[in-house]
Amino acid sequence: MALWWRRCCFSRAPAFGSLRSLLEAEGPRLGSGSRAGRAVGGAEMHYFLGRSTVLSFPKIRSIFLRFHHTTTSRTCSCSKTVTDEKFKDPFKLGRKDLKNLYEDIKKELLVSTAELREMCEYYFDGKGKAFRPMIVVLMARACNIHHNNSGEVQASQRSVAIIAEMIHTASLVHDDVIDDANSRRGKMTVNQIWGERKAVLAGDFILSAASVALARIGNTTIISVLSQVIEDLVRGEFLQLGSKENENERFAHYLEKTFKKTASLIANSCKAVCFHTRLP
Template sequence: MIVILMARACNVHSNKEGVLLPAQRSIAMISEMIHTASLVHDEVIDDSDTRRGKNTINKLWGEKKAILAGDFILSAASMALARIGNNTVVSVLSQVIEDLVRGEFMQLGSKENENERFKHYLEKTFKKTASLIANSCKAVSILVNSDPEVHEIAYQYGRNVGIAFQLVDDVLDFTSCANRLGKPSAADLKLGLATGPVLFACQQFPELHAMIMRRFSSDGDVDRAWQYVLKVRRICVVYRQVNLMKTCPGAAFIKH
């Protein structure tokens, strides 16, 4: 939907009708196929049994068939991409697949230097999530406009939406229940992943550093890290309420 809306916006901006070009619709379909294939492979890597409350392909049919299914979807997407016949678009969307793989490799490691961790986390987030949206938005703009500045604007919009989406998703892993998420809560911690909330909590509770480096593998690490993150959340809520009461006389009444 994001890619379709970006395509229509670019068409109007280029003094064309908002109706989608066939190639733009194909890019939207290809983007969804790449996304789906990446999820199928992710479930195998994460050994997940459910996704959005339903059994995963690897749970139903086994890892081998799940991997082959993901590969098949990617091959179909590649064939559809080739049929568009625009070399620049092919190059842009091919970058997405490379980024997905590199992002997965980045997720396997942790930075020893605490100052580099958040940068590493954001770069991994871009490659695993935002690159798909950014490059897909850029691809549909290329088809109707030759201005590199327009291409960059479309790319940056997709990049920011993608990163914001993943940041919110990482927060929900700590603040929402499994029924709402469609996946088990604290799933990232159980996989040994230190997402944004954990990295912020580590600034307040340095004892998290050792847990991050051993990827929460010791007994009790997941529960302790969870509690630290929730403590930081409570501190932030209290801080916001105190500042709201200072700036808004009716804040206490509104709160109750």
Template sequence: MCWIIHKSRLLYPTLHSCCCKTIHSDAKLKDPFTLAQKDLTSLYDDIKKELFVSKEELKSLNRAGAIAMISEMIHTASLVHDDVIDGSDKRRGKRTINEVWGERKAILAGDFILSAASMALARIGNNTVVKVLSQVIEDLVRGEFMQLGSKENENERFKHYLEKTFKKTASLIANSCKAVSILVNSDPEVHEIAYQYGKNVGIAFQLVDDVLDFTSGASQLGKPTAADLKLGLATGPVLFACQQFPELHAMIMRRFSSNGDVDRAWQYVLQSDGVQQTNYLAQRYGQEAIRQISMLRPSPERDALIRLTEMVLTRDK
């Protein structure tokens, strides 16, 4: 995503945003992965060099490329730490680092990746970008703390859930998009468009992920189904299901810890419209992401970001 935003240059906001109907009637949109393939193929090698080659030997990346690398390193470190916190032994069908090496080494591995990302961030030499991407790390930690708690009031609970979703998932995307836009454009309005696009597509992504926990099999997800319930987490489908099955409130407050809670909550969600409501909410965030990015002048890169949003909304794993 950082690469595509960099290539678009984000130079000319249009005077009006295109409506979603017009967007979908355009010619076939460019596949975002095809558009960024050349740059993305080197990203993994760049990360390996950042981790294992002395700083004196590192070739300097262009600054947008460095942001893509830093963002992925922060993301990877957060996943390593998440798996330790959750006690997960699988991620996307593969054994987790803590399963292979143990918790202590996994924690240190995540710390090491994060420290290397911080060093790379300092080398960019733009204080505003450093501040923007540093916010991601703070949000990740705050989001993890928020996940440990819950709210008794139903309205506060949903607000808590969406704020946690932003901090744990969408902040990384939003601030990475904003950081790239700062490097290639001096217009604060464009920076805000990039941020809002990333924020909305990030929240949509997580909402879809929360739906898939109830609708996809373990083989598709690469992790056990009902994983969030087993961790004591009440996601969108559960919170919506509360409106039809008030019995869920007590289960949420005790984090599904009593015998039979997970199975009963699972059944309540499937009997309710919780999945459909969460899907609808994801669509709303996705359409807002499209509306935001459509404020920019038409280009293959802008259209690729629209296509990327559509892929987020229709994914099944």
């Protein structure tokens, strides 16, 4: 799987090209925001992509909207030849698959208490980039094309994208409490409006709703893979609270913390959608 990932992710096939470009563009920003312990750029992508060297990333955000790279004629591991074709905008490529994403997430948050419902839906307002679900649907498309030449994302693969966004958002609610953050995405945080105790409970509820949606997929392998993400998030937060005196140990500590807090969700979500295609 690791060899296949390296081969395909860095090929020139449009779906994989868009995925690669999106990952490289997002790299410097994975450590931004109020989540103080997140690592930046190269080290995290080195961990995530399994590369032997640290990647260098473009510093311009406009790469999200337009990709100017062109390809040369070559055959990728999918046995398809791409000739002078521009990489597609990943957000346009995955737009159809993520249509009504936040509405569908809100349907998972079945709660009768008005205040709790408002808290849980607070960050699902469509103001986020939806970077993680976008990565998931791009990976699903790429895997399906590679496996059976189908570019359609399956319903269960889309469910993985929804679950990934829910797990991520639950972690944001909890992190804002830990960091005593005042703002998130240009507005006040849940903990600032409703208080820390209620914010913790709201994060727990989002996580429980994600777990219910995960169980509904019915694939034990996928359940195991995505459950690992939740464990990694907790372990990563604990690692952030500690430090190492030795410089070499400190960097290794940083890499492990970064993978568990941020990259594990992306990597394991992508891994989960691959199981639907029965890749070798």
